[in-house]
Amino acid sequence: MPSSKGYGGRIVERVLADEFGGSASIDYVPQGVVFTLDAPSKGLGVEPTEWSAP
Numbered sequence: 001m002p003s004s005k006g007y008g009g010r011i012v013e014r015v016l017a018d019e020f021g022g023s024a025s026i027d028y029v030p031q032g033v034v035f036t037l038d039a040p041s042k043g044l045g046v047e048p049t050e051w052s053a054p
Helices: 008-019
Strands: 023-029 032-038
Touching: 008 023, 008 032
Parallel strands: none
Antiparallel strands: 023 032
16 A cells, blocks of 8 residues: 555546546555545536547
């Protein structure tokens, strides 16, 4: 288990929280890694950042 959160983990939490309009957390427990995303379900079928080739 890491003793502190690294840069990558903080970026994942922040980007996903912002993308889904909620909160995200990564926790390291003896059994492994727990990722939690708490976000409204409204709009989950819509991809606001959809990418298309030029």
